[in-house]
Amino acid sequence: MKAAVVVFPGSNCDRDLAVAFEQAGFDVSMVWHKDSALPAGVDIVGVPGGFSYGDYLRCGAIAAQSPICKAVIEHAGRGGYAVGVCNGFQILTETGVLPGALLRNAGLKYICRTVDLKVATADSVFTRGYSAGDVIGVPIAHHDGNYFADADTVKALQDQDRVAFTYEDNPNGSVADIAGILSENRRVLGMMPHPERAADEGHGGTDGTAVFRALAGMVAAA
Amino acid sequence: MKARVHVMLKNGVLDPQGEAVRHALGALGFDKVEGVRQGKVIDLDLAAGATEADVTAMCEKLLANTVIESYSIEMQ
Numbered sequence: 430m431k432a433a434v435v436v437f438p439g440s441n442c443d444r445d446l447a448v449a450f451e452q453a454g455f456d457v458s459m460v461w462h463k464d465s466a467l468p469a470g471v472d473i474v475g476v477p478g479g480f481s482y483g484d485y486l487r488c489g490a491i492a493a494q495s496p497i498c499k500a501v502i503e504h505a506g507r508g509g510y511a512v513g514v515c516n517g518f519q520i521l522t523e524t525g526v527l528p529g530a531l532l533r534n535a536g537l538k539y540i541c542r543t544v545d546l547k548v549a550t551a552d553s554v555f556t557r558g559y560s561a562g563d564v565i566g567v568p569i570a571h572h573d574g575n576y577f578a579d580a581d582t583v584k585a586l587q588d589q590d591r592v593a594f595t596y597e598d599n600p601n602g603s604v605a606d607i608a609g610i611l612s613e614n615r616r617v618l619g620m621m622p623h624p625e626r627a628a629d630e631g632h633g634g635t636d637g638t639a640v641f642r643a644l645a646g647m648v649a650a651a
Numbered sequence: 652m653k654a655r656v657h658v659m660l661k662n663g664v665l666d667p668q669g670e671a672v673r674h675a676l677g678a679l680g681f682d683k684v685e686g687v688r689q690g691k692v693i694d695l696d697l698a699a700g701a702t703e704a705d706v707t708a709m710c711e712k713l714l715a716n717t718v719i720e721s722y723s724i725e726m727q
Contacts, residue, residue: 537667
């Protein structure tokens, strides 16, 4: 089982994401933003949190145009698995792999704390380790995590059971309390909270590990 | 040749920064401000032969996120 974690200038959760994948049993390659191809045989691509390219222009906007992102878009287009966390979620929306956009937090403040997330669907390779309705504690750390999509897009996400996680106590103004969403084929997950920062007792909790374990179980069985 | 691109959040998209500026203006006693929207201005120095269509393509691909932002272009 192979995972690749993309590293942009300004990424700062790349190693955390790599460790979470490794703990779940993946061989992990780090991939530089100037590379134009993913390593052969990669099952899942992780797009990590951080401040790619200094958040210049808009969060994720410049990363979305990088050579490696073209490879990530192709990987997703072929039906490959991908997960984007925080800045990675912003990047995946900027590429168009996932719908919507992330705006400045409604309260204008950077927020860094553990929040309660409700698992909105267990019907995905990322969330099948939970039951729908489970409430888990996962850290957030973002300034631009206010998920926005137009009413038709939000309705489509809800009707197609593509909302992965919602906030119990919406910290940033996200529409419909959305914290994470799935692509149409349910193989790409984007979320603002950091499951890789809830993957070790030393982090204060392990509620995030099920995301990586469930994924590993699915890939191993495939 | 130069172009100036104005990027603004679309109407209907909450602009918390603009709202904070409006609030601050009110606190300073400027009570005749009913709304503030904050955007950005991007100035481009263009090589000879560049057209407005080129700048439009730049806006669509990178300078604006058309999910949430509108843009306008002034060729100068």
